[in-house]
Amino acid sequence: MNTIARLCALAALLLASGITSAVQLPGPLVSGDWLEENLASVTVIDVRSDIKSFTTAPMFTRDMKSGRQQLARVGGHIPGALLASYKHVRRARLIDGQRVTHMLPEKKDFEYFMQLVGLNEDSTVVIVSKGESNGDMTMATRLYWQLKYYGQEKLAILDGGMAGWLMDGRAVSTDGKRPPQGNWKITAERKELLATSDEVAEAVKNGSAQLVDTRSLAQYLGTYKKSYVYAKGHIPGAKPFPNEMLTRPAAPASFTPAKTLGTLAGELKIDTGKAIITYCNSGHLASGSWFVFSELLGNKNVRLYDGSMHQWTLEKRPVTALKLEL
Numbered sequence: 001m002n003t004i005a006r007l008c009a010l011a012a013l014l015l016a017s018g019i020t021s022a023v024q025l026p027g028p029l030v031s032g033d034w035l036e037e038n039l040a041s042v043t044v045i046d047v048r049s050d051i052k053s054f055t056t057a058p059m060f061t062r063d064m065k066s067g068r069q070q071l072a073r074v075g076g077h078i079p080g081a082l083l084a085s086y087k088h089v090r091r092a093r094l095i096d097g098q099r100v101t102h103m104l105p106e107k108k109d110f111e112y113f114m115q116l117v118g119l120n121e122d123s124t125v126v127i128v129s130k131g132e133s134n135g136d137m138t139m140a141t142r143l144y145w146q147l148k149y150y151g152q153e154k155l156a157i158l159d160g161g162m163a164g165w166l167m168d169g170r171a172v173s174t175d176g177k178r179p180p181q182g183n184w185k186i187t188a189e190r191k192e193l194l195a196t197s198d199e200v201a202e203a204v205k206n207g208s209a210q211l212v213d214t215r216s217l218a219q220y221l222g223t224y225k226k227s228y229v230y231a232k233g234h235i236p237g238a239k240p241f242p243n244e245m246l247t248r249p250a251a252p253a254s255f256t257p258a259k260t261l262g263t264l265a266g267e268l269k270i271d272t273g274k275a276i277i278t279y280c281n282s283g284h285l286a287s288g289s290w291f292v293f294s295e296l297l298g299n300k301n302v303r304l305y306d307g308s309m310h311q312w313t314l315e316k317r318p319v320t321a322l323k324l325e326l
Contacts, residue, residue: 023124028144028295029159029255032168035078035126043123044081046162047143048130051085055176058166071251074130074163076172081128082118082179086139089113089146090283100311101228102282104146104194111150111186118179124154131161132251134244134288142287144295145304149194151187157291164252193290195277195303197315204236204318209275209303211238214289219281222321226281230313233321235279239270240324243285246292258296265293269326272297279305279312 023041026034035042046054059073077083091105105113119125127143129136140157147155158165166172195209203209213234218224220240222232234240245264247253256264265272276293280286283306294302305312313319 025124025126025154025156028156028291030126030156031159032165032170035158035165036170039078039080041124042126043119044078044126044128044158045084045117045119045143046077046081046128047084047086047089047139048136049086049139050130051083053130054083055174057174058172071163071167074132074166074251076166076174077162078128078165079171079173079175081173084114084117084143086143089139089143095307095311096315098314100307100314102284102310104149104283104306107150107186107189110146111184114147114184115182117182119182119184121183121185123184125152126156126158128158128165129161131158131163131165131253133253134247134249135284136161136163137247137253137255138243138285138288141291142284145193145287145290149190151190160252160254164254167252193294193303195279195305197305197307197311197317199303200235200277200279200305200312201317203277207237209277209301210270211235212241212270212276212278212286212289212293213238214241214243214278214280214285215309216242216244221324222319226309229281229309230316231319233319234325235309235312236318236320237325238279238320239268239326241265241268241270241278241289243280243288246288255292255296258292261292262297265297272299274299275301275303277303277305279308281309283308 023038053075054077056075058075060069061072090102092101093103127140129140213220220234225232247255278286278289286304290304293299
């Protein structure tokens with residue numbers, strides 16, 4: 001039996017039994033080497049919006065000059081991985097009579113979703129995205145934030161995602177068999193990780209927290225906006241921290257070293273040791289900077305404004321445009 005077949009068989013057996021041995025995560029980010037060595041002891045959750053690619057073989061090309069194999073298209077998944085469709089990770093919610101999209105689901109809805117994914121209690125979770133772009137990696141950080149908010153303790157992200165895994169020549173599966181429903185339960189609601197509109201407004205008023213806008217400078221300054229954001233510009237007093245700085249721009253989209261990110265934050269007048277609220281358009285990209293400040297740089301007073309500019313402008317709260325605030 002070859003290596004891929006052995007890994008697939010072992011992962012499937014562990015998944016079906018719901019049994020994994022205890023393993024200590026090295027931190028909020030794990031490398032491909034670490035994951036390959038500990039694959040039998042963790043639950044891999046693959047989060048992506050292009051779910052067809054989960055069962056489609058990856059595509060490689062060969063460089064004509066060097067003869068080296070290059071990744072042309074991410075496909076397949078790590079053997080035994082559970083699939084979480086990013087389209088179902090977030091839900092619309094009614095807040096003060098207004099429909100706010102792309103939000104953290106209600107407890108019962110998120111618990112049921114993760115059970116359908118196949119997640120079991122007491123799992124050590126490693127989240128994997130396609131890893132082709134910054135947007136892929138922030139799908140991973142968003143799911144990470146939601147799982148942590150609802151009590152998941154043992155949690156990490158594969159740095160560089162599936163793209164990095166494939167580029168290293170590791171085992172890949174295209175099996176599409178659905179796992180049995182899991183028994184994962186929500187064990188907490190960590191409200192200290194979440195900022196509401198009123199709490200953001202309070203920070204605008206009295207400076208109780210630094211507001212960090214993780215969108216592009218064009219959106220921060222107000223020369224461009226998304227269709228679901230109803231006014232151009234940024235929340236008054238917010239500092240820019242463009243999300244494209246967080247990872248490499250192309251596959252594998254591994255994270256910029258934490259020390260470098262801390263230096264960049266300082267240059268943008270963000271104190272990484274003080275209270276921070278991150279936001280973007282819908283709470284997706286902001287999970288990336290939350291992950292950096294909270295998990296990589298160790299600041300435990302960082303909150304994510306889930307509704308972000310979508311909710312802020314839906315509620316007709318003030319914005320500042322054409323002004324850089326540092």
